Amino acid sequence: MATTTVDKVSKLQSALAGLDQISENEKSGFVSLVARSLSGEAQPIEWSKIQTPTDEVVVPYDTLATPSEDPETTKKLLDKLVVLKLNGGLGTTMGCTGPKSVIEVRNGLTFLDLIVKQIESLNSKYDCNVPLLLMNSFNTHDDTQKIVEKYANSNIKIYTFNQSQYPRLVVEDFMPFPCKGQTGKDGWYPPGHGDVFPALMNSGKLDLLLSQGKEYIFVANSDNLGAIVDLKILSHLIQNQNEYCMEVTPKTLADVKGGTLISYEGRVQLLEIAQVPDEHVNEFKSIEKFKIFNTNNLWVNLKAIKRLVEADALKMEIIPNPKEVDGVKVLQLETAAGAAIKFFDDAIGINVPRSRFLPVKATSDLLLVQSDLYTLADGFVIRNKARTNLANPSIELGPEFKKVANFLSRFKSIPSIIELDSLKVSGDVWFGSNIVLKGTVKAIANAGVKLEIPDGCEIESKEINSPDDI
Structure with a gap:
């Protein structure tokens, strides 16, 4: 390392010594991240070395064996499993305060209610003991602690722990x-979900789970309604002793920026758009060459996590995330859990059906899951078989619908969209109840016009700009 880098790191260490809000583990983890960032260790991807993974590396879901239906065998399998939901995000983009997982999704139930119901039904059905872990950030910790109290009488053991809290770096002089x-709170940030592995270890939860005989952890975003426990995947991993599995699914034009799996120098690894040289970005986005993308549903062997964290071997690519706070330019250094795939032995991808990827990132996604496209059973969101098109309709809602409260107030009831291909809404548009939308529908209110679509209306493949068009 050049002297300037050594100086920067030692100045940083001195500055951190005076911060008593974070633990020694967090301080050393942060220093290591900054030192790696400054050393410029990242090796650019050599495009010519990228190979498409074979079916041995990215296993097609429909080739997985169906596990035994014997309840005792299933119980044994599930007793090796832990479910972890990434619960560090706030619902601010959707106009909500507090953890995103407490947004109501359907029938008055939140993401967290649905997750708890799903695991409750597994534990009851097979008399097994699948615990739920929630990885919070310092932003969501206090609220989540209060919220989980309502599940006190549930048949699930719920554990919470916090991911690391790192200081934002001031760009000008690299000081905290x-x-x-x-x-x-503006002085700090949670360093991305790649932190899940050291945070599990530092919180003591990893050793606790290993002492209970747990072997695999299923990690997923709390807002992905498709990320449910899958016995075929769990059984496959245990039989083949795969230490890590990333669920991938076929890319559509909506997913062109998602990370993909490649074979590179004999190992499987995640390729993110940020790593792609400028001249190859269009190729990366094409769905001909890179046909799959990362759903961030990950299955990981607990002993392998312990081995790699203890050896300080999980050096995932650093994602610099520049921000501005009160006019000061700051930098957050983050990592992603999917990038850890290359450090695990016998790591694989499994190419799963699209139904396992149903994230709710915006109110347009909320419209899909609240509509007649889905029903709810035991906490599981099930797609309506009456929809013959495998793809969901594309939905684009204007800024008037961005916040959940505004979205809900503009729909008396969610329209029927079984036969809808696409919907684009912008301007001052209001929907009555029992509306049916089919084909390609655009509701674009002219400036200054309040466009109210009346109750019971059926609209098929047309554009509406004023009440006269209905």
Whole structure:
């Protein structure tokens, strides 16, 4: 390392020594991340070395064996499993306060309610003991602690732990923002879900789970309604002793920026758009060459996590995330859990059906899952078989619908969209109840016009700009 880098790191260490809000583990993890970032260790991807993974590496879901239906065998299998939901995100983009997982999704139930119901029904059905872990951030910790109290009488053991809390770096001199007088929450950040592995270890939860005989952890985003426990996947991993599995699914034009799996120098690894040289970005986005993308549903062997964290071997690519707070340019260094795939032995991808990827990132996604496209049973969101098209309709809602409260107020009831291909809404549009939308529908209110679509209306493949068009 050049002297300047050594100087920067040692100045940083001195500054961190005075911050008592975080643990020694967090301080050393942060210093290691910054030192790696400064050393410029990242090796660019050599495009010519990228190979398409074979079916041995990215296993087609329909080739997985169906596990035994014997309840005792299933119980044994499930007793090796832990479910972990990434619960560090706030619902701010959808206009909500608190953890995103407490947004109501359907029938008055939140993401968290649905997750708990799903695991409750597994534990009851097979008399097994699948615990639920929630990885919070310092942003969601306090609220989540209060929320999980309502599940006190549930048949699930629920554990919560926090991912690391790192100080934002002031770009100008690479010093921690809290040392510059930014003592509130704005001085800190959670360093991405790649932190799940060290955070599991540092919280003591990893050793606790291993002592209970747990072998695999299923990690998924709390807002992905398709990320449910799958016995075929769990059984396959245990039989083949795969230490890590990433669920991937076929790309559509909506997913062109998602990371993909490649074979590179004899190992499977995740390729993210940020790693792609500029001249190959269009090729990366094409769905001809890179046909799959990462759903962030991950299955990982617990002993392997312990081995790699203890050896400090999980050096995932660093994602620099620049921000501006109160006019000060700051930097967050983050990592992603999917990038850890290359460090595990016998790691694979499984090419799963699209139904296992149903994230709710915006109110347009909420419209899909609240509509007649889906029903709810035991906490599981099940797609309506009456929809023959495998793809969901594409839905684009204007800024008037961005916040959940505004979205809900503009729909008396969610329209029927079984036969809808696409919907685009913008301007001051209001929907009555029992509306049916089919084909390609655009409701684009002219400036200054309040466009109200009346109750019971059926609209098929047309554009509506004013009440006269209905």
